[in-house]
């Protein structure tokens with residue numbers, strides 16, 4: 001399918017909840033949290049059959065809705081392609097989350113996420129996992145795909161960790177393997193790099209990402225204080 005002549009209509013809207021507006025707004029917020037510093041990280045939204053994708057290598061906190069790429073989810077063709085920009089290198093990873101029913105996927109370079117990956121042993125299988133229990137905030141994370149409700153205080157939270165690669169797109173295979181090995185997870189950590197968090201909706205992806213970042217910071221500080 002060719003890029004549509006009316007492609008600008010796909011990203012121009014006065015509705016603050018339009019995906020092209022939301023991605024810009026979210027990335028401005030995420031920048032203040034240190035999640036998308038120095039062009040790293042990003043966010044993608046699926047709205048019906050349209051995938052909204054930010055450009056690669058740009059200051060994510062300064063993006064405009066007209067900078068957004070729009071992909072047809074079914075045939076993976078671009079309906080809108082800003083001519084001077086390239087789509088995010090995270091696109092295949094975002095698509096892996098959408099293929100598992102996500103409505104939004106957030107990638108952060110949060111230092112808390114990076115630090116927790118350094119606290120967990122390397123494992124060359126699919127077993128490397130960050131694990132924590134008896135922390136109230138784990139109630140902010142869903143039990144799993146197709147399961148009703150969120151984790152409870154007495155549950156354990158497990159987030160798989162994959163090894164980093166030289167290029168973002170080369171993470172796709174190990175991300176998909178981690179998703180298969182941990183079907184209940186809504187997030188995958190990337191060692192020395194950051195995290196991918198997805199949710200059924202934008203609101204869920206955002207609150208899950210916030211809960212996880214809070215938990216990672218707590219875990220790092222607990223370790224520093226020598227707490228179990």
Ligand SMILES: CSCCC(=O)C(=O)COP(=O)(O)O
Pocket residue numbers: 038039040041042054055056057058087088089090107168
């Ligand atoms: C300094 S950022 C390196 C690339 C990266 O890890 C990332 O998340 C950003 O990728 P994008 O192509 O969306 O700019």
Ligand SMILES: [Zn+2]
Pocket residue numbers: 040041107108109168193194
């Ligand atoms: Zn990244």
